[in-house]
Amino acid sequence: xxxLAGTQTSTRMVRIHQRFPALRFLSDARRVLDDGIDxxxxxxxxxxxxxxxxxxxxxxxxxxxxxxxxxxxAAMAPVVxxxxxxxxxxxxxxxxxxxxxxxxxxxxSVALEADPKCVRTxxxxxxxxxxxxxxxxxxxxxxxxxxxxxxxxxxxxxSLWHHLVRELGLGTATDLLRExxxxxxxxxxxxxxxxxxxxxxxxxxxxxxxxAWLTEYLEKNCxxxxxxxxxxxxxxxxxxxxxxxxxxxxxxxxTPEA
Numbered sequence: 001x002x003x004l005a006g007t008q009t010s011t012r013m014v015r016i017h018q019r020f021p022a023l024r025f026l027s028d029a030r031r032v033l034d035d036g037i038d039x040x041x042x043x044x045x046x047x048x049x050x051x052x053x054x055x056x057x058x059x060x061x062x063x064x065x066x067x068x069x070x071x072x073x074a075a076m077a078p079v080v081x082x083x084x085x086x087x088x089x090x091x092x093x094x095x096x097x098x099x100x101x102x103x104x105x106x107x108x109s110v111a112l113e114a115d116p117k118c119v120r121t122x123x124x125x126x127x128x129x130x131x132x133x134x135x136x137x138x139x140x141x142x143x144x145x146x147x148x149x150x151x152x153x154x155x156x157x158x159s160l161w162h163h164l165v166r167e168l169g170l171g172t173a174t175d176l177l178r179e180x181x182x183x184x185x186x187x188x189x190x191x192x193x194x195x196x197x198x199x200x201x202x203x204x205x206x207x208x209x210x211x212a213w214l215t216e217y218l219e220k221n222c223x224x225x226x227x228x229x230x231x232x233x234x235x236x237x238x239x240x241x242x243x244x245x246x247x248x249x250x251x252x253x254x255t256p257e258a
Contacts, residue, residue, distance in 0.1 A: 054066050054069055054070070054097055055095050055096075055097070055121060055125045056097060056100045056101065056104075056125060056129060067234045068233045068234035068235050068244075069097055071231075071233045071234065072158070072189075072191075072230075072233050072247055073097075073098065073101055075230040075231055075233070075247055076098075076189050076230065076247075076249070077101075077105075079187060079189075079228070079230070079249050079251075080102070080105070080107070080154060080187075081105075082257050083153070083154075083186045083187055083251065083257060084153075084186075084257070085102075085107055085153045085154045085186055085187065086107060086108075086153050087107065087108050087109070087150075087152040087153045087154070087185075088102045088107055088108075088109040088110070088152050088153065088154040088155070088156065089109070089110045089112065089149060089150060089152045089154070089155050089156070089183075090109065090110070090111050090112060090155075090156040090158075091112050091141050091149075091155065091156065091157050091160060091180065092112065092113065092114075092141065092157070092158065092159070092160035093111035093112055093113045093118075093122060093136075093156075094113060094115075094118050094122075095118050095121040095122050095125060096111040096113075096118075096121070096122030096125050096126060096134065096136065098111075098156055098158075099111040099122075099126075099134050099136075100125060100126065100129055100131065100134060102154075103126075103129075103131045103133045103134045104129070104131070106133070107133075107154075108133040108134075109133065109134050109135075110134075110135045110137055110149075110150060110152070111126075111134060111135070111136045111137065112137045112139055112141060112149065113136070113137070113138065113139075114138065114139060114140040114141070116138070119136060119138045122136045123136045141160070141164075141176070142168070142176075143168075143172060143175070143176065146176055146179045146180070147179075149180070149183060150183070151183040151184075151185065152183065152184065152185065153184075153185040153186040153187070154184070154185075154186060154187050154188070154189070155180050155181075155183065155184040155187075155188040155189070156188075156189045157177070157180060157188060157189070157190050158189060158190070158191050158247075159191060159192065159193070159235065159245075160192075161173060161177065161190070161192040161193075162192045162193035162197055162201050162203055163193075163201075164176060165201060165202055165203055166200065166201040166202055166203075169202070170202065170203075170204060174221055177221055177222070178221055178222075181221070181222040181223070181225065181250070184250075184252070185252070186251065186252055187249050187250065187251050187252070188222065188225070188249070188250040189230075189247065189248070189249055189250075190214075190218060190247075190248045190249075190250060191233070191235075191245045191246060191247045191248065192214065192245065193235075193237075193238075193245070194206055194210035194214075194243075194245055194246070195210055196237040196238075196243045197237065197238055198238050201238075210245075210246060211229065211232075211246045214246060214248065215227050215229065215248065218248055218250050222250045224252055224253050224254070225250040225251060225252055225253065226250070226251055226253055227248055227249070227250055227251075228248065228249040228250075228251060229246060229247075229248060230246075230247040230248060230249055231246075231247060232244040232245060232246050232247070233245060233247050
């Protein structure tokens with residue numbers, strides 16, 4: 001009954017708009033105004049240092065991590081295709097570059113982000129790209145919120161783990177990694193700050209090399225997963241100086257390739 005009433009209301013509104021062209025003009029004017037406000041907000045939120053990731057479909061100041069973001073996606077996309085990923089969650093999604101790229105492939109995605117500026121930019125980018133299969137979730141990732149996150153085929157945990165170690169300690173950061181892996185059906189993409197990070201982050205010594213240490217760490221804490229190294233990609237250290245980091249795909253051993 002409620003559905004019928006909703007359909008009738010929608011039909012009446014369409015007929016009203018058809019009879020009164022001025023209403024269509026006001027609706028179009030509202031969209032133009034909204035777009036202008038969105039673009040102004042994007043420019044303000046990008047101050048003073050620009051954006052971290054590129055913003056698909058939106059013209060903003062060049063992202064400082066444009067090269068590294070693009071190369072990471074180029075490395076991940078074939079794995080996503082190969083494994084037949086059908087849903088995704090990006091934890092610490094920033095402005096939503098990866099969820100948007102996934103959604104453009106027809107993969108419903110959740111962009112989890114706590115920074116209000118990034119949330120606003122991500123929501124605008126999703127809307128400007130005409131996507132209806134991306135949810136932007138404004139939430140801080142921590143032990144008391146991890147239970148709210150959905151189970152998906154694919155999880156992205158990029159450039160966040162070292163911040164979790166600094167803020168919560170290695171033990172809690174590891175627990176959160178395991179929780180995410182438990183919600184991951186096919187593949188988790190992971191990278192982290194390495195030896196370039198200062199001692200204040202509390203990272204363990206990654207010996208004999210960061211690549212080897214992180215591979216062993218992921219194998220130990222992602223039960224039933226095998227680790228693929230997806231190359232090293234451009235990043236920045238705590239002082240904003242260029243460096244590079246290893247990118248990993250942790251793939252469930254029983255996952256059949258599509």
